[in-house]
Amino acid sequence: MKATAYPVLLALVLVVRLLPAAEAPIDWNRAQELHRRAQRGEKLTPDEQAYYERAKAARARGGQPGGGTPPRWTGHLTPLTELGTGTYKGEDGGLYGGGNNEPPSAHRAAALREAAKIQPLRADGQPAKDGNIVLLSVGMSNTTQSFSRFKQEADRDPAKSPRLVIVDGAQGGQTGTRWADPKAALWTEVDNRLQRAGVSAQQVQVVWMKQAEAGPANLGEFPRHALVLKTNLVTSLHHLKTKFPNLRIAYLSSRTYGGYATTQLNPEPFAFETAFAPRWVIQDQIAGKPELNFDAARGPVKSPLVLWGPYLWADGETPRKADGFLYRQEDFGGDGTRPTSSGQQKVAQLLLKFFKTEPTAKWFGKE
Numbered sequence: 023m024k025a026t027a028y029p030v031l032l033a034l035v036l037v038v039r040l041l042p043a044a045e046a047p048i049d050w051n052r053a054q055e056l057h058r059r060a061q062r063g064e065k066l067t068p069d070e071q072a073y074y075e076r077a078k079a080a081r082a083r084g085g086q087p088g089g090g091t092p093p094r095w096t097g098h099l100t101p102l103t104e105l106g107t108g109t110y111k112g113e114d115g116g117l118y119g120g121g122n123n124e125p126p127s128a129h130r131a132a133a134l135r136e137a138a139k140i141q142p143l144r145a146d147g148q149p150a151k152d153g154n155i156v157l158l159s160v161g162m163s164n165t166t167q168s169f170s171r172f173k174q175e176a177d178r179d180p181a182k183s184p185r186l187v188i189v190d191g192a193q194g195g196q197t198g199t200r201w202a203d204p205k206a207a208l209w210t211e212v213d214n215r216l217q218r219a220g221v222s223a224q225q226v227q228v229v230w231m232k233q234a235e236a237g238p239a240n241l242g243e244f245p246r247h248a249l250v251l252k253t254n255l256v257t258s259l260h261h262l263k264t265k266f267p268n269l270r271i272a273y274l275s276s277r278t279y280g281g282y283a284t285t286q287l288n289p290e291p292f293a294f295e296t297a298f299a300p301r302w303v304i305q306d307q308i309a310g311k312p313e314l315n316f317d318a319a320r321g322p323v324k325s326p327l328v329l330w331g332p333y334l335w336a337d338g339e340t341p342r343k344a345d346g347f348l349y350r351q352e353d354f355g356g357d358g359t360r361p362t363s364s365g366q367q368k369v370a371q372l373l374l375k376f377f378k379t380e381p382t383a384k385w386f387g388k389e
């Protein structure tokens with residue numbers, strides 16, 4: 023090697039040494055845990071605070087839990103409502119299992135009994151003809167975006183009861199993990215929204231919960247990520263029943279279509295698979311699991327009665343057999359996940375139709 027090459031090599035070594043090391047990708051699970059601790063007022067170590075600030079900066083630049091671009095989804099799946107006795111990764115079809123989209127007769131009867139207890143209440147929880155019934159939403163950004171549109175539609179619907187107050191408690195970025203934390207700041211915001219609506223916690227009697235976890239791929243392949251969500255749904259139901267003692271029924275829905283997703287926030291097939299989490303919760307309650315008991319005659323009450331709300335998933339542009347419902351790419355924003363105005367309207371209409379026709383939702387309409 024010529025002598026003149028050595029200065030060049032030395033210069034290259036010095037440059038490499040001076041270059042900053044590439045930062046490792048954000049561990050969003052760690053970032054979320056640091057966020058929860060910070061929200062509780064815990065003091066973070068300098069290293070933890072630096073990591074937390076880095077994660078916040080990445081999020082502000084558009085970074086997402088489970089960052090990266092997922093491979094383009096070209097698959098097709100059968101809606102859970104149409105799967106029947108077929109199977110998906112060992113799970114049979116139907117919202118309630120066994121190919122059934124309606125609850126077993128005993129659970130339906132129990133739901134009707136709980137629904138019959140829903141009545142206008144004063145702020146102190148005592149019955150009053152001029153009181154209110156509160157329907158509260160629980161969930162993340164997609165939930166609040168569609169539920170706020172539903173509220174607009176419902177509030178101007180002449181069939182809606184004047185005693186019903188609809189409050190959007192869902193909040194952007196507040197995934198199942200966060201709702202499972204009883205000390206999370208989101209609960210204070212729920213209180214604030216109830217107060218602004220002129221109602222109290224004692225008047226909350228119905229909940230619609232549409233929940234998911236951000237970056238489910240980080241939680242493991244099915245069924246692991248869905249089991250994490252299931253656990254957080256159960257814990258959230260405990261908190262809801264404690265905070266709202268007159269809560270009678272929680273209607274659960276799963277994700278919308280994720281086949282157009284351009285981020286790892288919640289692409290397919292994870293979006294489809296989230297439906298098994300609420301199904302397992304409902305099946306556990308039907309099976310009499312004590313952690314989901316809603317009947318004081320059977321022991322300590324831990325949860326409201328749970329039922330399926332509207333099933334929101336469809337296989338992209340393939341119409342569902344029962345109602346022709348479908349999603350087009352224009353129903354979602356640039357990330358292919360959050361709904362545009364048309365996507366919000368589609369879910370809002372499903373919700374409105376559900377509450378106007380569901381046998382346990384007589385409280386929605388005028389007497």
